[in-house]
Amino acid sequence: MKPAPFRYVRPSSVDEAISVLAAEGYGAKPLAGGQSLIPTMNFRLAQPAVLVDIDRLDELRGIRDGGGDGATNGLYIGAMTRHSELERSAVVRDRAPLLAEAMPWIAHPQIRNRGTMGGSLAHADPAAELPAVMLALDARIHLRGPAGDRTVQFCDFCTGFFSTALAPDELVTGVEIPPLPAGTGTAFLEISRRQGDFALVGVCAVVTLDAGGVCTRASLTLLSVGDGPVCAKTAEDALRDRTLTPDAVRDAGEAVATIDIDPPADIHASAAYRRQLARVLTARALDTAARRAAGA
Amino acid sequence: MGETLTIRLTVNGKAYDRPVEPRLLLSDFLRHDLHLTGTHVGCEHGVCGACTVLLDGEAVRSCLVFAVQADGAEISTVEGLATPSDGSGIPHPEDADLHPIQAAFRESHGLQCGFCTPGILMTLVPFLEENPDPDEEQIREALSGHLCRCTGYQNIVTAVRLAADRMAT
Numbered sequence: 208m209k210p211a212p213f214r215y216v217r218p219s220s221v222d223e224a225i226s227v228l229a230a231e232g233y234g235a236k237p238l239a240g241g242q243s244l245i246p247t248m249n250f251r252l253a254q255p256a257v258l259v260d261i262d263r264l265d266e267l268r269g270i271r272d273g274g275g276d277g278a279t280n281g282l283y284i285g286a287m288t289r290h291s292e293l294e295r296s297a298v299v300r301d302r303a304p305l306l307a308e309a310m311p312w313i314a315h316p317q318i319r320n321r322g323t324m325g326g327s328l329a330h331a332d333p334a335a336e337l338p339a340v341m342l343a344l345d346a347r348i349h350l351r352g353p354a355g356d357r358t359v360q361f362c363d364f365c366t367g368f369f370s371t372a373l374a375p376d377e378l379v380t381g382v383e384i385p386p387l388p389a390g391t392g393t394a395f396l397e398i399s400r401r402q403g404d405f406a407l408v409g410v411c412a413v414v415t416l417d418a419g420g421v422c423t424r425a426s427l428t429l430l431s432v433g434d435g436p437v438c439a440k441t442a443e444d445a446l447r448d449r450t451l452t453p454d455a456v457r458d459a460g461e462a463v464a465t466i467d468i469d470p471p472a473d474i475h476a477s478a479a480y481r482r483q484l485a486r487v488l489t490a491r492a493l494d495t496a497a498r499r500a501a502g503a
Numbered sequence: 504m505g506e507t508l509t510i511r512l513t514v515n516g517k518a519y520d521r522p523v524e525p526r527l528l529l530s531d532f533l534r535h536d537l538h539l540t541g542t543h544v545g546c547e548h549g550v551c552g553a554c555t556v557l558l559d560g561e562a563v564r565s566c567l568v569f570a571v572q573a574d575g576a577e578i579s580t581v582e583g584l585a586t587p588s589d590g591s592g593i594p595h596p597e598d599a600d601l602h603p604i605q606a607a608f609r610e611s612h613g614l615q616c617g618f619c620t621p622g623i624l625m626t627l628v629p630f631l632e633e634n635p636d637p638d639e640e641q642i643r644e645a646l647s648g649h650l651c652r653c654t655g656y657q658n659i660v661t662a663v664r665l666a667a668d669r670m671a672t
């Protein structure tokens with residue numbers, strides 16, 4: 208099928224984009240990489256009246272180490288930074304290895320050449336990698352609307368199935384990832400049917416160990432097991448002050464599978480299969496993250 | 504037809520200046536407006552890869568780009584790969600000036616019906632530039648964004664390896 212007609216606007220600044228969105232209301236949508244929006248328009252699942260093309264707004268692009276607009280010296284990533292730029296970035300590999308590890312799992316190279324970080328976060332697909340990564344890394348998302356700039360902690364950004372705290376006249380301008388504490392290791396794991404398909408289940412693990420190898424902080428998030436990225440709170444709490452022995456990571460996998468998630472069943476996988484994948488992937492991801500934290 | 508905007512872009516080195524409706528997909532612009540029907544259309548949601556072209560040197564799905572977004576861009580399609588020796592613009596299979604990747608596909612039986620082939624070739628051009636000596640796993644990963652209903656992929660993998668060997672020398 209073909210998309211329904213729409214009016215195309217190519218603003219020359221973020222503020223101009225926002226005033227067009229504000230004037231047009233719910234009928235208008237930002238067009239970023241188009242890799243989620245255009246397929247839905249091709250099937251006429253979405254028929255926006257106006258598309259505001261933010262692709263050429265260079266102020267929304269780029270990766271800045273220590274360049275967060277906030278007080279932390281985190282890693283700042285502009286919304287229009289493409290998946291392929293993140294995938295190739297040495298700074299991202301160095302400062303946010305979890306993000307670097309997740310990138311190749313997003314679709315195919317041809318899609319990553321167009322798709323953007325901001326688009327993925329705004330779209331909030333429960334099977335998407337980036338929202339789960341940002342949740343695990345305790346990122347802060349930067350938004351701008353007619354009333355100015357605001358930042359939202361990522362855990363408050365995703366509000367439900369394909370839903371976020373974003374107002375229709377707001378743009379995601381970037382995201383800020385705080386530095387990892389010393390003694391921290393991360394791991395990303397995912398199972399999909401074929402290379403490039405959406406995840407059946409994915410897991411992000413961030414583990415901080417003290418000098419004695421005891422876990423002082425664990426962050427565990429999952430994708431494709433709920434309405435959005437899911438934080439496995441029970442398992443996280445149970446890991447604190449423990450040594451990550453094979454038993455401890457197995458217990459964490461069990462807690463994730465039986466308490467923390469309530470996965471959907473669909474044509475891709477049954478709920479029981481998703482629980483089993485979550486159980487196994489959680490244990491593996493924790494084990495890998497702990498070994499990386501120990502510098503092994 | 505709704506309002507139109509005029510776009511200016513080059514396709515295979517040739518400059519075009521055309522009015523387009525905003526909703527026109529780049530794939531349809533190439534096929535219907537420019538009559539470059541080598542770019543194929545299978546699924547129109549980014550999965551099959553048949554519509555893959557180069558936009559400013561990078562492989563993209565032309566079914567997931569509006570023609571208006573390509574304003575000012577350089578597009579390369581499968582029609583631009585070979586250099587026809589008779590100047591006809593249409594490469595003949597016996598033509599010595601096939602692109603080395605095309606020649607390798609022909610020799611290794613990397614295609615049967617050919618529906619998927621133009622997209623695969625366009626993915627492989629930048630892939631082999633970035634990975635001049637790919638192993639089988641890298642090749643299969645590069646091909647994962649393309650669906651082929653005929654070959655079983657085996658001969659495509661062989662063709663890519665042959666092309667890499669030839670292009671290295």
Ligand SMILES: Cc1cc2nc3c(=O)[nH]c(=O)nc-3n(C[C@H](O)[C@H](O)[C@H](O)COP(=O)(O)OP(=O)(O)OC[C@H]3O[C@@H](n4cnc5c(N)ncnc54)[C@H](O)[C@@H]3O)c2cc1C
Nearest residue numbers: 239240241242243244314322323325326327329335379549
């Ligand atoms: C075949 C295929 C496979 C895919 N597989 C995966 C996968 O495995 N994992 C995955 O995570 N994704 C996958 N994707 C989606 C891809 O990652 C998209 O690039 C991404 O989800 C959306 O980014 P975009 O820049 O293309 O956004 P667009 O499609 O342009 O926009 C998506 C939505 O976000 C809004 N939006 C975009 N940018 C902003 C902004 N800055 N501020 C406010 N709103 C904004 C738009 O209005 C729209 O509603 C796949 C896509 C395809 C076609």
Ligand code: FES
Nearest residue numbers: 545546547552566
């Ligand atoms: S037609 Fe574009 S990917 Fe299938």
Ligand code: FES
Nearest residue numbers: 615617651652653
């Ligand atoms: S050769 Fe027929 S689809 Fe690939």
